[in-house]
Amino acid sequence: MTRAKLLLYAVLALGLLVVVGPFVWMLLSSFKPEAEIRAVPPTWWPHTWTLGNYRDLFSRLDFPQYFANSAIVAVLVTAGNLLFCSLLGYALAKLDFPGRKALFLAVLGMLMVPGMVTFVPQFVLISNMGLANSYAGLVLPFLAGPFGVFLMRQFLLSIPDDLIEAARVDGAGEWRIFWRVVLPLCKPALATLGILTFLASWNNFLWPLVVATTDDKYTLPVALALYSIGQNRAYYGLLLAGAVVVVVPVLIVFLALQRHFMRGIATTGLK
């Protein structure tokens, strides 16, 4: 190994320590008793190992329920985005119809609208539809994300028209072409969009907080906030254990799909 390479590894390893170190510390500290977490100077390796934080977490509130809610919402939102965004992305990239340009501009413009603009009217809308405190209310406003359309359109632009034309000449209907020819080619882009959407939904806090009016519809981040800075005190052990529980599932999803994800980024043609 050359000296330059060694140096490169050293720099990268240092960077990795800075980025991943906090997570390792979080994981280790979630097994410490409350007093040790707050000790000065801080400990790295737990002096006393305890599962108490996790036991408390699961006994004090209905964490399995919140976990299930988070998963249901994230899966539905992801599935919806994959379907609707690829449909529109295909139409914008490969079909010619009146209003196409205006529609694309409207979607693109929406990318720049801050979330604060729509928050209150969206909630009033969902409530007037009778959907507060329902999975539909948690999912519907996120089914049609502008970013997904943008991503799918960019990817589909890079697919040669010949493939589609050839299928048309063979007499395939438009829907058949979409399902049988176009979608299979989109796998990398779908993986990328899927992961990004799943993450955003899983970690969303403000919307489920407001829409869920009873705690059987709470998602994990909302439940975790119950233990963050309360009126007068915070429960550090519970918070750390909760943070681990929130992070681990998305980490698993990400690790499982990361190869496709990276390939999707590479081939989305962000140009």
Place this chain on the structure above:
Amino acid sequence: MTAVLDRPAAATRGRATRARRRRAWIGWSFAAPFTLLFLVFALLPVLASLVMSLTDMRATDLRTPLAVNVVGFGNFTRLFSDELFLRSALNTIVFVAVGVPLTMVAALAAANALNSGLIRFRAVFRVGFYLPVVTSIVAIAVVWRFLLDPEAGLVNNLLGLIGVEGPAWLQNPGTSLGSIIVMAAWRNFGSLMVIFLAALQGIPAHLYEAATLDGAGRWQQLRRITMPLMRPALLFGAVITGIGYLQLFEEPLVMTQGGPLSSTLSVSYHIYNQFGFGNYGYAAAASYVLFVAIVALSVLQFRLLGSRDD
């Protein structure tokens, strides 16, 4: 497109009209599901809040939303004499001006390092650097509050090892915004790194080989080959990060509550507070100012980084 224009006009007009109708029908049948959801859950709320921004609507009017006064642009003029709003605007500008380049440089450095012929452990580094991106802000906040604690925190204890007494990072108005910027760069550089890495890998290797034969040094290769070919990815990264950073909200919410001395109060946070106080019209107006700023920044970035022929 061309097919339509090439057709001989008179004889096939009927057929052309029918074909056009068919194309419209097919196009919209693909576009309809998204568009319907988009109209109801995105455009409608956007318009509703635009109307709201022209009124003096408060939370206390919620049960009778039509019984409010129209104040026209009164909310907007009031904004620009609101000391806290101006302070939050300044903080946000500093955050974007420092944070976006910092994040991009960190991402570029990481992408370059991972692309430089190193094969082993690349996936490990890539996943490691991406870890903060996948993590909930609630979890990140917990960890960082501990790290930056002036006495119990790891950062100051490490500094103590080399004899430096670190400040109370988040409680000192001189260091609070800087800490938030570093934290945001730490949290977000991974997603840009992935994009930049993909772009780097898309540059054909023979370009570098040819340049080496011509005697071009590493620096020249970076300037003449890498940067120009990376420009679309850089533009995309700058725009996406700019849009995100202008809406800075979660970091100060969970780390500093906008303090100390309003040094980390961002525009989005100010808007959130105004919603909390029940000043709905005023908050909606402020959110439209933010929207205009986002559009302006994106246009500026396209001007600076975009190529002329796009």
Place this chain on the structure above:
Amino acid sequence: MRRVLAVGVAAALALTACGRDAGDSGETAEAVGAGKATGEVTVWAMGTEGEKLAEFAKGFTAENPDAKVTVTAVPWDSAQQKISSAIAARQTPDVSMIGTTLQGEFAKTGALDPTPAGLFAQDSFFPGAWDTTVVDGTSYGVPWYVETRGIYYRTDLAAKAGFPHGPKTWDDLSAMAAAMRSKAGAKWGISLQPGKTGSWQSILPFGWSNGAQIATADGYTFDTPQLAEALRYYQSFFTGKLAPTDLPQGALEPAFVRGEIGAFMSGPWHVGILNEQGGKDFASKYTVAPMPSKQSSTSFIGGSNIAVFKDANNRDAAWKFLAWLSKPDVQVRWYQTVADLPAVRSAWSDPALSGDPILQVFGEQLKSAKAPPAFPTWSQVAAAFDVQAEKVCVAGADPAAALKAVQNQASSIGTGS
């Protein structure tokens, strides 16, 4: 798209035609039926209360077998956002816990049900607590629990500093804080909140003790010599380096246990935290003094009210649940469950409370403690106050000028009624 635009414009035009009604104040409440409660009562409660109330409410269902209480815990930080969104969308539960300082805002939306006459005896509650439920002359809901502030101090350090019986007056408090540093070896004489969210709860008691009035029926009055003097006094602890300005959250208690901080101002919940962090012998090392007096010793009364929403599905049972929570023996049991201090005065004669000297200090303080005005804009004005207070404490701004700035903002925000 054009159609949607048209709808938006039509709505805008409709708005110009409407305009605001001149609000009429004073509401009368419907009576609540006799007999036992039936059906489901949905309740929102924050923090520990939200967590423990469901189990506790079984006492209510034992007395009312056909009723059921469903409790949802709500994060404290986001409670205001959540309740106001729920009001906007008419998605409220039957009952919610409401922090006393938000009462004015929520009552003014018209979403809260006025307290029915005859169900509660007003004079059984602490007067300062009952006042927080009253908006424009009508009471909405009842006080659930109360809290107030006193001075926690290390008895061992105070004895070394020459104040074995604690501080009695403003001069005492200054001298004790200084001597804790010079004679008793503490790093900081006292910890006071240096501005930031909620610091008005620490500062206003000094103002009230100095005879200041922060509001009349017509509006806010921050720009007074009494309050300026109090704020200058409060500032003196920071300019004299007796109190820290950059203490992170969670650092106070360990430092107090180690003797690095000699005293601090806080409410009753700190007893539990200190005993937990200090170990079992620590309870003998500290006690609580009432607010040091100037013209009087007047503290802040806070805590939470509990109210019924107009949109409640089960109004009758909801009020019966509140009536049950307000019974003296239930209030004592609630204290034993989560250490919330009873808002009902007669509960304080129960041995569970009367036997505890620290609680007696808080109990005495509560009799005269004051609350900020229940104006709908209070939380916003309080935030403006906190911003200015931080400038005074941390950046050394002039107290009188800061109060003028608060008054300017308060005047432009208005009372909202």
